Amino acid sequence: DIPPPPPQQADMNRGQGQVRGQIRRVLCVAEKNDAAKGIAAIMSDGNARRREGMSKFNKIYEYEYNLFGQNVTVTMTSVSGHLLGLEFKAQYQKWYSCSPVLLFDAEVEKYCPDNMKLIKRTLEKEARQCQALVIWTDCDREGENIGFEIIDVCKAVKPNMQVLRAKFSEITPNSIRRACETLIEPDTNVSDAVDVRQELDLRIGASFTRFQTMRLQKIFPQSLANQLISYGSCQFPTLGFVVERFKAIQAFIPETFYKIKVLHDVEEESVEFSWKRNRLFHHTACLVLYQICMEDPIATVSSVTSKPKSKWRPLPLDTVEMEKLASRKLKISAKETMKIAEKLYTQGYISYPRTETNIFPENLALGPLVEQQTHSQAWGGFAQRVMEQPGGPNPRQGKKSDQAHPPIHPTKFANSLQGNEGRLYEFIVRHFLACVSQDALGHETVVDITIAQENFSASGLMIIARNYLDVYPYDRWSAKVIPVYEQGSQFQPSAIEMADGQTSPPQLLTEADLISLMEKHGI
Amino acid sequence: MAPEVQAVVHSTQAWLRSSWHVQVPFAWLEACVEWLQEEAGGAGRLSQQQINQQALDQWLLTDLRDLGHPVLPESLSQAQKTELSGTFCVQVDSLLDIGQPAYGQLQKWKGSDVANDDVSAVTQATQRPWEARPTRMLLLQVTDGVQSLEAMEYQSIPALSTALRPGVKLQLQGKMVCRLGMLLLGPSNIKVLGGEVEDLVERNTQGKVLCRTLRVPEEQQQEPAPQQGIFN
Numbered sequence: 001d002i003p004p005p006p007p008q009q010a011d012m013n014r015g016q017g018q019v020r021g022q023i024r025r026v027l028c029v030a031e032k033n034d035a036a037k038g039i040a041a042i043m044s045d046g047n048a049r050r051r052e053g054m055s056k057f058n059k060i061y062e063y064e065y066n067l068f069g070q071n072v073t074v075t076m077t078s079v080s081g082h083l084l085g086l087e088f089k090a091q092y093q094k095w096y097s098c099s100p101v102l103l104f105d106a107e108v109e110k111y112c113p114d115n116m117k118l119i120k121r122t123l124e125k126e127a128r129q130c131q132a133l134v135i136w137t138d139c140d141r142e143g144e145n146i147g148f149e150i151i152d153v154c155k156a157v158k159p160n161m162q163v164l165r166a167k168f169s170e171i172t173p174n175s176i177r178r179a180c181e182t183l184i185e186p187d188t189n190v191s192d193a194v195d196v197r198q199e200l201d202l203r204i205g206a207s208f209t210r211f212q213t214m215r216l217q218k219i220f221p222q223s224l225a226n227q228l229i230s231y232g233s234c235q236f237p238t239l240g241f242v243v244e245r246f247k248a249i250q251a252f253i254p255e256t257f258y259k260i261k262v263l264h265d266v267e268e269e270s271v272e273f274s275w276k277r278n279r280l281f282h283h284t285a286c287l288v289l290y291q292i293c294m295e296d297p298i299a300t301v302s303s304v305t306s307k308p309k310s311k312w313r314p315l316p317l318d319t320v321e322m323e324k325l326a327s328r329k330l331k332i333s334a335k336e337t338m339k340i341a342e343k344l345y346t347q348g349y350i351s352y353p354r355t356e357t358n359i360f361p362e363n364l365a366l367g368p369l370v371e372q373q374t375h376s377q378a379w380g381g382f383a384q385r386v387m388e389q390p391g392g393p394n395p396r397q398g399k400k401s402d403q404a405h406p407p408i409h410p411t412k413f414a415n416s417l418q419g420n421e422g423r424l425y426e427f428i429v430r431h432f433l434a435c436v437s438q439d440a441l442g443h444e445t446v447v448d449i450t451i452a453q454e455n456f457s458a459s460g461l462m463i464i465a466r467n468y469l470d471v472y473p474y475d476r477w478s479a480k481v482i483p484v485y486e487q488g489s490q491f492q493p494s495a496i497e498m499a500d501g502q503t504s505p506p507q508l509l510t511e512a513d514l515i516s517l518m519e520k521h522g523i
Numbered sequence: 524m525a526p527e528v529q530a531v532v533h534s535t536q537a538w539l540r541s542s543w544h545v546q547v548p549f550a551w552l553e554a555c556v557e558w559l560q561e562e563a564g565g566a567g568r569l570s571q572q573q574i575n576q577q578a579l580d581q582w583l584l585t586d587l588r589d590l591g592h593p594v595l596p597e598s599l600s601q602a603q604k605t606e607l608s609g610t611f612c613v614q615v616d617s618l619l620d621i622g623q624p625a626y627g628q629l630q631k632w633k634g635s636d637v638a639n640d641d642v643s644a645v646t647q648a649t650q651r652p653w654e655a656r657p658t659r660m661l662l663l664q665v666t667d668g669v670q671s672l673e674a675m676e677y678q679s680i681p682a683l684s685t686a687l688r689p690g691v692k693l694q695l696q697g698k699m700v701c702r703l704g705m706l707l708l709g710p711s712n713i714k715v716l717g718g719e720v721e722d723l724v725e726r727n728t729q730g731k732v733l734c735r736t737l738r739v740p741e742e743q744q745q746e747p748a749p750q751q752g753i754f755n
C-alpha cells in the first residue's frame with residue numbers, strides 16, 4: 001500500500017504537549033457501517049465490543065488502541081453518506097413562492113433530513129464522552145465533505161474537541177495501521193469545493209426545473225398537466241448526447257460505394273487483397289478501373305514487409321475504465337459496478353475504487369500483491385509466471401494521477417465470492433495481473449500487389465507469445481495465415497470482383513460510449 | 524471594320540493559340556477587343572501586349588458554352604475506350620470528391636459535423652489494425668463549350684482541389700485515356716489556368732453539388748434571415 005499524499009501532518013507535538021494527557025476516549029466515524037466494522041476489526045484484531053446506537057443501521061464498536069503514543073478507548077461508528085442536506089430557506093421552498101430567477105441569490109442552509117436525525121443524535125451523544133475525533137470517511141471529495149459535516153455536528157456539542165483525519169486507500173491492516181500513525185488535518189479546500197458544487201446543483205437545478213416546468217405546463221396544459229420537467233446540470237448535457245446521437249442517426253443518408261477486391265487461392269488458403277483506394281462513391285469511375293484490371297489481370301508482388309507487432313497489455317485500472325470495461329465485457333452497468341466495487345473495498349478485497357490514477361506509485365510493492373494471487377486455481381499459474389518473469393511485475397504506466405489513490409487493484413485473495421461480485425473481483429484481478437505482465441508479441445506480414453497500376457494489399461499475423469492474453473480473456477487477437485509471397489513475382493488471381501456496399505449511420509450510444517463522452521466533456 | 528483592328532484581333536488570336544493553346548472564334552475576339560479599346564478610351568490607347576493579356580483575362584471569365592467553339596475530339600463522351608493526345612483548354616463546371624461519402628463532406632462544409640459522433644468506448648485498442656486510409660479522388664465535370672464529359676483524378680493531382688472556383692479553366696495536355704466517356708487524368712495532364720464563371724460559382728458551390736449528389740433540397744444561399752418577431 002501507499003503512504004498518504006504529501007500530508008499537512010498535524011502538529012502532534014503541540015497537541016500532545018497540551019492535550020495528550022486528557023485524551024482517554026477517541027470517537028472515530030466512518031462513511032458507512034461496513035467500513036466502520038472492517039476498520040474496527042483490523043484495529044481491534046477482531047476483539048471489538050459491539051453495541052447499538054440510536055440508528056439501527058449504524059453500530060458502535062469499542063476497543064482499546066494505542067493512538068497518539070498512548071492507550072485510548074476507541075468508539076468507532078459511522079454515518080450513512082451525507083449527514084446534512086442543502087435547502088433554500090423556508091420562504092423560498094414553495095413552488096410559486098418566488099420567481100425562479102430569485103433562486104440564484106436566495107439564502108440556503110444546511111439541515112439534517114429526518115432519516116439522518118438518529119445518526120446525528122448518536123454522534124452528539126458519543127462526542128460528549130470523547131476528547132478527540134478522527135474522521136475515517138472515504139478519502140475522496142465527498143468523503144472530505146462528509147467529514148466536515150461530522151466535525152460540525154460534534155463540535156457543536158463539544159467545541160474543544162481535537163479533530164484529525166485518517167488517510168487510507170484500502171481497508172487492509174497495513175493501510176489502516178499506517179493511517180493511524182500519520183493522522184493529518186482535514187482539508188477544508190476539498191470540502192469547500194463540494195459545498196460549492198452542491199450549492200450550484202441546488203440553485204441551477206431548482207431554478208431551471210421550476211422555470212421550465214411552469215412554462216411548459218402553460219404551453220402544453222393537456223399533455224404535461226402536473227408533470228415535473230426536471231433539470232440537472234449533469235443530467236441535461238448527458239441527455240443531450242443521447243438526443244444528439246439519435247438525431248444524427250435519423251438525419252443520416254446512406255450512400256452506395258463500390259470497390260475492387262482480388263482473391264487468390266493458394267492450396268487451402270484463400271487470400272483477399274483489399275484495394276488501396278478503399279472505395280469509390282461513383283459507379284462509372286470504379287467500373288473504369290475494374291475494366292482496366294480485367295484487361296491485364298496479372299498481379300505483380302510489389303513489396304513484402306514483415307515486422308514485429310505487439311498488442312499492448314492494459315493500463316492500470318481507473319474508475320472510468322473499470323466502469324466502461326465492466327459494462328462492455330461483463331455486461332454489468334456502471335452503477336451496479338460501483339456498488340459492487342464499494343462493497344469489495346469495504347471488505348478489504350480491493351483498493352479504493354474511485355480513482356483517476358493509472359500509474360502505480362513507485363513505492364507500492366507489487367510483488368506481494370501478485371504473490372497473493374498465486375493461490376488461485378484459475379489464474380495462480382499466471383501470477384506465478386509474473387513473479388518469475390525477469391524483473392518481476394512490470395506495470396504498463398498511464399499518464400493520469402489524482403495524487404490521492406493508486407489504480408484499482410486486489411488487496412486480498414478471495415476464492416469464495418459469488419455472482420457479479422465474483423465476476424468483478426475476477427476482472428479486477430485479471431486486469432491487474434495483465435497490466436503487470438507482458439505485451440502479446442506477434443509478427444505481421446503485409447503483401448502489396450499491383451494489377452494494371454491499381455494497388456492492393458493483404459496482411460497476415462503470426463502470434464509468437466500470447467503473454468498477457470493468457471490471463472485476460474476480455475481481449476482478443478486472432479492470427480491470420482498468409483502464404484509466402486516473393487517480391488517481384490507474378491501470379492494470376494483466382495478472381496477480381498467489383499463489389500458494392502452502403503454506408504451506415506453511427507450506432508446508438510452504449511452505456512460505455514456515454515461514459516466516454518461524459519469523460520471527454522468533463523461531466 | 525477598320526483593317527487595323529482586324530490585324531490586332533488576328534495578332535491576339537495567334538498569341539492566344541501559340542502561348543496558351545486557347546482557341547476562340549474570331550467574331551467573339553473581335554467584339555472583345557473592340558470593347559477593351561472602348562473601355563480604355565479609344566483605339567490605340569492599349570498596346571498589343573496589353574490587349575492580348577486582357578483578352579485572355581476575359582476568356583478566363585467567360586462560360587465556354589457562350590463561345591460554342593469545340594476543341595475536344597468529337598463523340599469523346601461516347602467512347603468506350605480511346606486514347607487522345609494534344610493540348611485542350613476546357614472549363615470545369617464542378618468538382619466532387621468521390622473518395623469519401625458526400626454526407627460527411629456536406630456536414631463538414633456546413634460546419635455541422637459533430638465531433639461526438641466519433642467518440643466510442645474503446646480507448647485501449649492499442650495498435651490499430653492495418654487498413655486502407657480513405658484517399659481523395661476528384662471527379663470533374665468538364666466542357667469545351669460544346670461537349671461535356673467527366674474526368675477523374677486517376678493519379679493524385681496536387682494542383683486540383685474542391686476549393687477551385689466553378690468555371691475555372693484547365694489545360695489538358697499529353698496522352699490521356701478516355702473510357703466509358705470518362706477521362707483519366709494524372710498530374711502531368713493538368714495545368715490550371717485560373718478564372719471562373721459567375722453563374723457557375725453560384726450554382727455549383729460545394730454545398731449545392733453535395734446536396735444534388737445526395738438528392739436532398741439544396742441549401743439556400745447564405746442570406747441574412749428575415750427579421751421576425753419571436754411571437755409572429
Ligand SMILES: [Mg+2]
Nearest residue numbers: 031138142143
Ligand atoms: Mg464515497
